[in-house]
Amino acid sequence: MIQTNIVKVGMADLNVLAGSGILKTTGLGSCVGLTLYDRVKKISGMAHVMLPDSSIARDGVPNRAKFADTAVPELVARMEQLGASRERMEAKLAGGAQMFAFSGSAPETMRIGPRNVESCREALRRLSIPIVAEDTGGNYGRSIELDGDTGILVIRSANRGVKEI
């Protein structure tokens, strides 16, 4: 089979994959693309995190994929259901940019990218999952693809070409 199984992850969304295939999310600005990979079982997971903390949710039934503090445990649980082990998981982060530069003091919403990254790191630390690579910050958007066979994360940006971490 040459056709690759591509699983899309939308904004404020997460998904998991067992074995071959690609997890993909596009247009990361201040959002963070967080991936987890169990190298032994070849189980991968990806979340497109929009906001740092679920405590601000006003809609009662928060979408757990949307917030860093809830997306990480949710993603871990979904991968464990497929047979992954938390001890073997390694994390990669991409995104968390500040898309627009403003002179003067930036309002708090303009700093959402760095805060998202910080909150993802904290959530991973709480579960003792190591971050093996990251490409975060800056002022540009990114699209990412995680290869289910290798755990390699391919990062594309508009002006900075392609890189692998």
Next chain:
Amino acid sequence: MGFYERFAEFQLDVLQEVGNIGSGNAATALSILLNKPVNMKVPRVRMLPFEEISELFGGAEEVVVAVFSRVEGDAPGNLFFIISLESARHLLQILVGFPAEETGRGQVFTEMEVSALCEIGNILSGSYLSSLGDFTGLNFVPSVPAIALDMIGAVLSHGVMMYGAMGEHALFIETFFSQGQHAVEGHYFFIPDPDSYAKLFEALGVPLA
């Protein structure tokens, strides 16, 4: 029950009119700048699920020129003026007289060109907001604009953060405009903060649902 199911049909019509007033004036400003007629479509008011925001235009990775103004004042929100790279190049040729061969290929613009595009966006956003202010009697204070040449998904997602706390959708008031046969085409996106609707409705004499 989401945040928007509370909107009645006539309230959406009012938001469409908000887009109409704002972009009508901005289109006139662009027409004066270019000294050419500018066409505008009836604005669309859409509740987009977050995951579909990236699929606007040619997909999330489509690179565009985006001028962003954070709007403070009585009814805060985010205003985007978005054009394709090709339209940006045409705009520079018509307006500033940069010759075609010097406006580069691909995604490369000089600092001067980027600055000119940002200023054009600034003028248009200013006229959008000033007519909206006149119409509603509300005070809109735009920030100094910021420009990005980047993926549409990355750019627009920045404008919907305020909706993250409210649910899974964001409300866009979108207007398409064009000049000539595809020479210059672009969009305005006005994304009022979730807390701003009540003020907009109140200012326009529309009962709250």
